[in-house]
Amino acid sequence: MNFEEHAAKPLLRAVGIATPKGALATTPDEAERIASEIGPCVVKAQVPTGKRGKAGGIKLAATPAEARAHAERILGMTIGEHRVERLLIEEQVPIAKEMYAAVLNDPDSKGPLLLFSAEGGMDIEEIAERHPKALVRFSIDIRKGLDRDAFAAALPSELPVDRAAILDALSKLYSAYAANDAELMEINPLVVTRDGRIIALDCKFVMDDSAIPRHEELAKSGTPDKLTELEARAKALGLKFIELDGDVGVLANGAGLTMTSMDAVRHYGGQPANFLEIGGESYTKAKPALELVLANPRVKALLVNFCGAFARTDVMAEGVVTAWQQLKPDIPIIFTIHGTGEDEAIAMVKERLGIEPYDLMDDAVRAAVAAARGAAQ
Amino acid sequence: MIVRGNESVLVMGITGKQGTFWAEKMRGYGTRIIGGTNPKRAGEKHLDLPVWASARDAAKETQVDCAVMFIPPFGVKAAALDAIEAGIRKIVCLTEHVPVHDTMYFLAAARERGAQVIGPNTAGLVTTGESFVGFMPAFNERVFKPGEVGVISRSGSLGTLLCLNLVQAGLGISSFVGIGGDPIIGTTTRDALECLDRDPHTKAIALVGEIGGAMEEQAAEYARTMSKPVAAFIAGAASPPGKKMGHAGAIVMGNRGSYAAKKAALEAAGVIVCATPNGVPEALKARLAPA
Numbered sequence: 001m002n003f004e005e006h007a008a009k010p011l012l013r014a015v016g017i018a019t020p021k022g023a024l025a026t027t028p029d030e031a032e033r034i035a036s037e038i039g040p041c042v043v044k045a046q047v048p049t050g051k052r053g054k055a056g057g058i059k060l061a062a063t064p065a066e067a068r069a070h071a072e073r074i075l076g077m078t079i080g081e082h083r084v085e086r087l088l089i090e091e092q093v094p095i096a097k098e099m100y101a102a103v104l105n106d107p108d109s110k111g112p113l114l115l116f117s118a119e120g121g122m123d124i125e126e127i128a129e130r131h132p133k134a135l136v137r138f139s140i141d142i143r144k145g146l147d148r149d150a151f152a153a154a155l156p157s158e159l160p161v162d163r164a165a166i167l168d169a170l171s172k173l174y175s176a177y178a179a180n181d182a183e184l185m186e187i188n189p190l191v192v193t194r195d196g197r198i199i200a201l202d203c204k205f206v207m208d209d210s211a212i213p214r215h216e217e218l219a220k221s222g223t224p225d226k227l228t229e230l231e232a233r234a235k236a237l238g239l240k241f242i243e244l245d246g247d248v249g250v251l252a253n254g255a256g257l258t259m260t261s262m263d264a265v266r267h268y269g270g271q272p273a274n275f276l277e278i279g280g281e282s283y284t285k286a287k288p289a290l291e292l293v294l295a296n297p298r299v300k301a302l303l304v305n306f307c308g309a310f311a312r313t314d315v316m317a318e319g320v321v322t323a324w325q326q327l328k329p330d331i332p333i334i335f336t337i338h339g340t341g342e343d344e345a346i347a348m349v350k351e352r353l354g355i356e357p358y359d360l361m362d363d364a365v366r367a368a369v370a371a372a373r374g375a376a377q
Numbered sequence: 378m379i380v381r382g383n384e385s386v387l388v389m390g391i392t393g394k395q396g397t398f399w400a401e402k403m404r405g406y407g408t409r410i411i412g413g414t415n416p417k418r419a420g421e422k423h424l425d426l427p428v429w430a431s432a433r434d435a436a437k438e439t440q441v442d443c444a445v446m447f448i449p450p451f452g453v454k455a456a457a458l459d460a461i462e463a464g465i466r467k468i469v470c471l472t473e474h475v476p477v478h479d480t481m482y483f484l485a486a487a488r489e490r491g492a493q494v495i496g497p498n499t500a501g502l503v504t505t506g507e508s509f510v511g512f513m514p515a516f517n518e519r520v521f522k523p524g525e526v527g528v529i530s531r532s533g534s535l536g537t538l539l540c541l542n543l544v545q546a547g548l549g550i551s552s553f554v555g556i557g558g559d560p561i562i563g564t565t566t567r568d569a570l571e572c573l574d575r576d577p578h579t580k581a582i583a584l585v586g587e588i589g590g591a592m593e594e595q596a597a598e599y600a601r602t603m604s605k606p607v608a609a610f611i612a613g614a615a616s617p618p619g620k621k622m623g624h625a626g627a628i629v630m631g632n633r634g635s636y637a638a639k640k641a642a643l644e645a646a647g648v649i650v651c652a653t654p655n656g657v658p659e660a661l662k663a664r665l666a667p668a
Contacts, residue, residue, distance in 0.1 A: 050623065102625035107561050107590055110488075111481045115625055128628045135628070142481045181478050186623045204623045210450060211476035242617075255558060256532025256587055259612040264653050266615040275616070307541070309500045309533035310395075310471075310512040339537045340514045360545070361538060362655045 001207045001222040002048040006088045008205035011180055011218075012187070015172040018199045022090030028071040034089040035067035043070040044088040048223045049080035050204075053122065057084060060092065081226065093199055097160040098189035100124045101170055103140075103177040105184075105208075112140040112177065114151070116170060118160055120189040146174045161192040169198045180218065181211030230292055237288050239278060246271025247372045249299040249331075251289060251320070253278050253311045261305045264361060270369030273299045278316065286319025294329050301371035302333045305361060306345065314341030314348065321352050332371040336364035378467070378495055378564050378572050379552045380408075382507035384442035387435050387465070388413035389456050392423050396447035399512050400424055403445075406516050408508045411439055414456075432456075436463035443467040445501065445510040450474045453497065457483035461492050469510050470496035470563070480561050487563060494563025495556065500533025503553040513537065513553060524549015526661060527573035529566060530585035531558045531592075535612060539585050539654050546658030548665075551578040558587070566596040574603050581606045581661045584648070588613030591633040597642035606664035608649040608657045611639050 003011075009019045021038055024046070025031040035041045045057030052058050057079050061067035067089060077084045100120030106113035116136045119127050128135045138154050140146055148167055159166055169190065177185040186204040193199060212219045227235060234241030240255070244262075248270045252258040255277050262272040273296055278289045293299060304320055306313040317337060324333060335357035337345045346357050358364035380386075386403065390396045391413020401424060404410045412427040412435060419430035429435040432444055444460040446453060446469065453475045460468045461483065468487065475497040487494045495502065501511010505523045509515035513533060520537055522544045530536030533555055540550050554569040556562055566586060573579045584607055586593040593611060600607050614636045632638055640650045649660040 100624070102623065104623075104625045104629065105477050105481065105561060106629060107592075108629070110484050110561050110563075113629065115628065124624045125627050141485050142478060143485050178478070181476055183477065184623050184625055186625050188624055206623070208477045210474040211478065214451070214476070252534070254532050254534030256530070256535035256585070256612050257538060259587065259616050260535055260538070260610070260654060262615045263612060267652050272615065307534045307538045309514055309537045311534070338541050339517060339520060339534075342517070342519075360542075360655060362653055365653075 001209055001212060001219060003205040003207065003222050004046045004048055005044065005202055005204070006046055006086070007221040008203040009200065011176050011205060012173070012200050012203055015176045015179070017169055017172050017176070018197060019203070020090040020093050020199060020201065022088055025071060025087045025089050026085065028068045028075065031071035031087055031089050032064045032068035035061060035064040038089070038091045040092045041067055042090050042092055043067055043074060044090065045074050045077065045079055045084040046086040046088055047079045047082035047084055049082055052079055055079045093191060093201065094194040095191045096194045097192040099160070099192065100188050101173055101190045102184065102186035102188070103174050103182065104186070106139070109139040111142050112174070114138040114140060114146065114170065114174060116155070118156060124188060140174065142178070145178065146171050161196060161198060165198055180205065181208045181215060182206065183208050230295055234276070234292050237285060239276065239285060239289055239292070241292055242275040243296065244272050244274055246273045247298050247300040248368050249273045249293040249296070249302040250305070251276050251278070251293055251302065252305040253307065253316060257305060257307050261303060261365070264365040265303065265369060268362070268366050268369045270372055284315055284319065286316045287323040290320050290323040291327065294327060299331065300375040301331055301368045303365060303368035304333060304335045305364065306337045306339070308338070308340035308342065312341040313337050313339055314344035317345035317348050321348055324353060331375065334358065334364050334368040334371065336361050378493055378502065378554050378569060379576055380443065380502040380504050380508045380510050382407060382504070383409065384467070384508065385409045385411045385440055386510055387411060387432060387441045387444045388447065389432060389444055389460065390447035391415065391426070391428065392418055393447055397424065399447065402516060403509060406509055408510060411441065432460040432463040432465060436465065441465050443469065443510060445469040446471060448472055450476070454479035454483055457494070458486055461486050461490050464490070466492050468492055468494045469499065469501055470494060470557070471499060471501060471511055472496070473498045475559065477559070477561055480559065484561070484563050495554070496559070496562060497557055498559040498562070499557035500536060500555040502555065503550070505550045505552070511555060513555065519544060521553070522549040525551050525578065525580035527551050527576060527579035527582045528553045528585070529569040529573065529582065530555055531587050532585065532612070535585050535654070539583055539610065539657060542655050543583065543658045546662060548658055548662065552576065560590060566592040567599050570596050570599050570607070574605055579605070581665050583657050583661060584609040585654070586611040586639060588616060588636050588639065589634055591630065593639040594633045594642040597646040597648065600643065600646040600648050606661060607647070608651060608660040609643050610651050610654045610657055611636055
């Protein structure tokens with residue numbers, strides 16, 4: 001789950017990392033009022049995506065009137081795919097130096113990785129590529145936390161600010177990462193002010209979705225995924241569903257098999273209409289899953305690809321067959337069923353729908369693509 | 378990470394619905410199930426097998442070679458640490474949605490104690506005709522027939538499909554290694570590839586990958602050194618890329634992770650990359666045919 005800047009910064013403050021004074025505004029009036037309280041300010045679009053500055057979503061304002069004018073322009077703007085509905089109005093900070101710091105889950109070392117560069121800002125990826133030595137990469141044993149002495153030794157000898165102050169800020173950043181089940185806690189830029197303070201000007205926080213149940217309060221301030229109406233319905237049912245542009249509906253179990261079904265549809269010249277997975281514990285939900293696929297009017301044929309390991313294909317097929325008989329959709333349905341419970345499942349499809357499942361997935365996909373094409377003509 | 382028929386297996390969470398169902402399936406297949414755990418039912422019998430409070434208690438009384446966990450996500454860390462402390466060398470974690478910080482914690486502990494963790498979020502391990510741990514349909518002879526192809530898969534359902542395709546094509550399976558679909562897992566594609574390369578019963582390897590992460594690229598580095606044929610299918614060519622992880626994600630991942638990057642890395646290492654799973658058996662058959 002992504003957290004916008006205004007929702008992430010309180011987590012830094014909670015561990016003692018300073019952030020600029022500021023407040024949220026949803027209207028130009030509010031922006032003007034906040035600006036009149038804090039003086040010269042920065043107007044920052046709150047969207048869960050990068051490159052806000054380059055898109056014109058971050059502007060300096062010397063006066064409240066200027067803050068208002070910026071707010072009028074930025075509110076309602078689209079950045080990435082996100083409409084700007086909130087602004088963070090923050091005091092301007094006298095920057096002497098921009099640095100970069102982040103902690104993330106690193107699959108290579110299978111532990112937390114702390115990244116730090118005394119050079120930071122928008123071009124950090126370029127800096128990391130051109131001057132790999134400028135970027136410190138430090139692996140952490142999550143059982144022990146940040147080893148400050150070892151990390152101090154890994155820092156460059158020349159630093160723009162007091163060494164102890166940097167160590168302190170980074171060890172606090174690690175605490176914020178650890179306390180909140182972060183996949184990523186990133187500060188870019190982490191600035192040194194002209195009077196020598198260290199302040200986080202921005203913060204990006206991504207929480208591990210699997211850990212949300214133990215951070216229920218905090219998760220309320222996260223940004224929910226942008227979902228279509230059908231996707232939202234699916235989510236409420238505990239199903240993973242993504243709407244796509246094609247006309248071959250896909251219903252499969254397990255993320256890997258669902259992706260593969262989509263790949264195969266495209267490989268044989270069709271376009272998938274959706275990603276819909278009913279794996280894991282949700283395999284008993286074939287009926288609501290089918291209703292979701294069919295609610296999309298673009299679907300011209302339905303490919304059902306079940307391969308049971310943990311999930312039982314007879315349970316899934318029972319749901320689909322029953323729903324199909326109730327809903328009586330006017331499109332062809334193509335089955336390929338293998339694995340746990342396949343004999344019962346195949347017999348059920350033959351008997352109750354009069355349809356012969358394909359033995360090979362590739363043949364089933366070819367048939368589904370051809371059926372959708374035939375229906376479209 | 379190949380499971381052998383003589384290995385003793387402890388089922389953690391044996392009294393639950395899934396633990397019970399799969400413990401019976403495993404035992405029926407020939408897996409040496411020696412009992413299970415449930416802290417509330419220690420001392421009882423379940424499926425006519427002893428129940429201990431913990432893996433440590435089990436290990437005090439008997440030799441435990443492998444632990445398989447049917448444990449809910451928020452209980453996995455404690456259960457895994459229990460198994461590691463008990464000195465169990467092979468730990469199979471089936472659970473999906475384990476918080477990644479928990480996973481990193483017990484993986485660090487496992488590394489220190491020399492325990493091999495498979496998963497989380499794996500469907501398990503199968504050695505055809507010998508033993509299986511987890512929830513793969515090992516007992517289904519259309520999916521698992523003895524043979525000489527080793528299969529590595531992140532996904533259980535897709536791994537099942539691939540095994541089935543191999544059997545349909547007249548090949549058989551030596552061992553299946555389900556490594557798990559989570560972003561951070563104990564046994565990587567490369568680890569599994571090295572293991573099957575050393576396995577005398579495996580003559581060729583089918584590798585099922587997915588977009589995201591860098592495990593296929595890392596496996597490709599090892600594949601360069603192999604003489605056994607390897608064919609791969611990478612799922613996700615038609616899927617939108619996953620979420621971005623800030624600048625940090627871009628810095629750490631570099632240009633790894635996409636379908637194109639994985640395909641290029643594997644092909645450069647001599648691996649045959651197939652457009653659908655069904656291509657894999659044909660590719661391997663051609664390479665396995667006597668010259």
